[in-house]
Amino acid sequence: MIQLYIPLNFLGVIYREIKQGLADLEKMFVLLEREREVADKPDAQPLQLRDVAVRFEQVDFAYEPARTILHDVSFQIPAGKKVAVVGPSGSGKSTLARLLYRFYDVGAGRITIDGQEISAVTQASLRQAIGIVPQDTVLFNDTIAYNIAYGRPGASREEVEAAARAAHIHDFIVSLPKCYDTAVGERGLKLSGGEKQRVAIARTLLKNPPILIFDEATSALDSRNERAIQAELEAAAQNKTVLVVAHRLSTVVDAHEILVLEGGRIIERGNHAALLALQGRYAQMWRLQQQGGGSADQ
Numbered sequence: 001m002i003q004l005y006i007p008l009n010f011l012g013v014i015y016r017e018i019k020q021g022l023a024d025l026e027k028m029f030v031l032l033e034r035e036r037e038v039a040d041k042p043d044a045q046p047l048q049l050r051d052v053a054v055r056f057e058q059v060d061f062a063y064e065p066a067r068t069i070l071h072d073v074s075f076q077i078p079a080g081k082k083v084a085v086v087g088p089s090g091s092g093k094s095t096l097a098r099l100l101y102r103f104y105d106v107g108a109g110r111i112t113i114d115g116q117e118i119s120a121v122t123q124a125s126l127r128q129a130i131g132i133v134p135q136d137t138v139l140f141n142d143t144i145a146y147n148i149a150y151g152r153p154g155a156s157r158e159e160v161e162a163a164a165r166a167a168h169i170h171d172f173i174v175s176l177p178k179c180y181d182t183a184v185g186e187r188g189l190k191l192s193g194g195e196k197q198r199v200a201i202a203r204t205l206l207k208n209p210p211i212l213i214f215d216e217a218t219s220a221l222d223s224r225n226e227r228a229i230q231a232e233l234e235a236a237a238q239n240k241t242v243l244v245v246a247h248r249l250s251t252v253v254d255a256h257e258i259l260v261l262e263g264g265r266i267i268e269r270g271n272h273a274a275l276l277a278l279q280g281r282y283a284q285m286w287r288l289q290q291q292g293g294g295s296a297d298q
């Protein structure tokens, strides 16, 4: 029996290795696919930041030609202000965030930062200027310290720790056997959705970029952590140009402008008070959330 068990066990190990290898390859192809979509133009110049104002001008976008996801979307985020996007699931909120980071190029219209079209500047300079906290963070197969410092290569361990404290993940990290040197990612320690998001927040706080994109997770953080981190993010967002994809309306009340997206179109816009007075879709979502009726997606 033992004789049979050992080779079978060995086969199991090989099977898992191959499966992991294929998963990594798949990820790489996804990344390559994205890179191919958004190559630097031959004459691309570095982004010149002045006030850091963002504009979407009549933007259309489709992942696949047959299905347009965003229709004629125009808005601006004045320098140092926050614009929030709310709306039902699948309405195109995260797509807006991805376009600003230039994971994809727009189909029509344009996106500019301080008057420079983002497709005309170097990707390196664009991504230097933007910190993104996505809904679902993919970690590198490396240590947790590396994953945080990726926001600012060359950061000292003290700086990494300070960012981790601010993102409320330091205590968790020091409880791990190898602390900041613990390997994470697909081949290391698997982190929960909320833990991964806090790593992404620490990375962004450390990077300290002038533009922030926060794609709020629906359920990744529990509410105690959420409130504490929200306070940190608000502090970090002071005087920054911010785009928030919001599921909880409590995070948008102070926004300069709130966009209500439905079917890829802006159907209502204004600040919180104006939208409540409008008695439309936003007011309805607000009432539902006040009654504890869940997220802004309903």
Ligand code: ATP
Pocket: 063, 064, 069, 087, 088, 089, 090, 091, 092, 093, 094, 095, 096, 297
């Ligand atoms: P949620 O609130 O559920 O996160 P959302 O409003 O952020 O939703 P998006 O993620 O922007 O919605 O997606 C908008 C539409 O685009 C959805 O119908 C989705 O199926 C489609 N979509 C998203 N990503 C891709 C992709 N990579 N390829 C093809 N279609 C996609």
